Amino acid sequence: MTRWAIGADVGGTKIAAGLVELDTGRLIERMELPTPRGQGAQAVIAAIGDAVLRIDDAATRSDVRWQGLGIGLPELVRLDGTPASQWIADWRGVDLPQALSRFAPVRVESDVRLAALAELRYGHGRSLPSFIFVSIGTGLSCAVCRGGRIERGARGFAIHFASSDLVSFAATTGQRTTFNLEAFASGLGMSEAYEARTGRAATARMMVEAEAGPEGEALLDEATTALASAIGQVINLIDPHGVVIGGGARHGAALLRHAQGQDTGLYLGRGVPGSPGSVESAQSFRRGRRGSRPACWRGRRKALISRPDSAP
Known part of the structure; x- marks a missing residue:
């Protein structure tokens, strides 16, 4: 049935x-x-x-x-x-x-965990013993899958990697710096950062499509560099077999291509031989079917793989 x-x-x-x-x-x-x-x-x-x-x-x-x-x-x-x-x-x-x-009957869950579950059952997760699902959209979030199970954490809150402030101090001056990745590199964060810098309005999609001028291009490069750095640190912590990147925003796929131009391998811990494969989610609401043209990180090189219904 x-x-x-x-x-x-x-x-x-x-x-x-x-x-x-x-x-x-x-x-x-x-x-x-x-x-x-x-x-x-x-x-x-x-x-x-x-x-x-x-x-x-x-x-x-x-x-x-x-x-x-x-x-x-x-x-x-x-x-x-x-x-x-x-x-x-x-x-x-x-x-x-x-x-x-x-x-x-109704079941309510965090959206990123449901996206990871779909990837586990129908997408790249079918061939990955463990993976991290990173959602790039209006906000930023992630979910970890190991052994066919989505990790939920002690309270159900295991979806954060970008929403908390990070504090650092300059070694020479002791100057304190606070940075919030989601407030800077999400779709909403990029729009707000652009307006704060220029006094003009622009969406992240406009920046991805080169419709926001040189200021938009510079911000896009900075945001994707910050994203790659953070994803590299999550890889360090979890050591997964792969990273799947998705998201609901319309600019998500294009933003992913830009993010994959930044090398997560540069941000791995010393002595780590290379990053795991990273692919675009095989789940697509707008296409109404499974399948995509995933872009894949392989250590320090990029490769486009036209394999619609299989993991790399």
């Missing part, structure tokens, strides 16, 4: 929903709605419900009966499935699964 479910990915700018065949990962219906960010939790719940109703109508027309609803949030999510942060909305006192239980 074929198993079906509806997934709703709540992002910083849009809610993407789709009807998925669970055994294969095949996506047969999909749609997007703008995220009502800043309008409260009930507005977000209503938007998710609207998206689910539209997908459900399409499923009925296709004579598909689905059994569950999965919701990915760009939030910290506790082990019991309750949101623990308030980036998209203030979830305190809100029972999100109950609010949507009229549709089907």
Whole structure:
């Protein structure tokens, strides 16, 4: 018997929903709605419900009966499935699964862990004993998979690598410097940094597509260098078999290509022979199917690999 479910990915700018065949990962219906960010939790719940109703109508027309609803949030999510942060909305006192239980049984998770789970079941993770999934979008986050399991941590918060401030001191002067990678190199962070530098507005996508002038090109190079450095340090800590890079922002794939121009091998610990392979996520909502043209880091060289449905 074929198993079906509806997934709703709540992002910083849009809610993407789709009807998925669970055994294969095949996506047969999909749609997007703008995220009502800043309008409260009930507005977000209503938007998710609207998206689910539209997908459900399409499923009925296709004579598909689905059994569950999965919701990915760009939030910290506790082990019991309750949101623990308030980036998209203030979830305190809100029972999100109950609010949507009229549709089907509901599971709520951090969006990056669900992306890593999809990669594990349907993408490059099928051939990697361990991997790190790094999400580049409006924000930055990551998830670690070992032995077929996504690590959730003691409280469910094991998705951070870029959101906390890093403090350093100059060796000669003792001058203190504070740096936050997400505030600088995410899609939102790049836009805010560009406006602070120039007084003009530009999106990260405009910088990737060389539509933001020399200031945008310089910021893009700095942001991707910082990203490569941070990913190299995560590699040092975890020592995975591979790194999979994805993200929901429209500029994500292009930003990935720029990031892969920066060599993570330069940031590995001394004596480490080289970085593991790094590939673009094989999961693509916009294409509506599995497959991509992954770009792969191999130590200190780059190679484009046209292998749509397999890991490198």
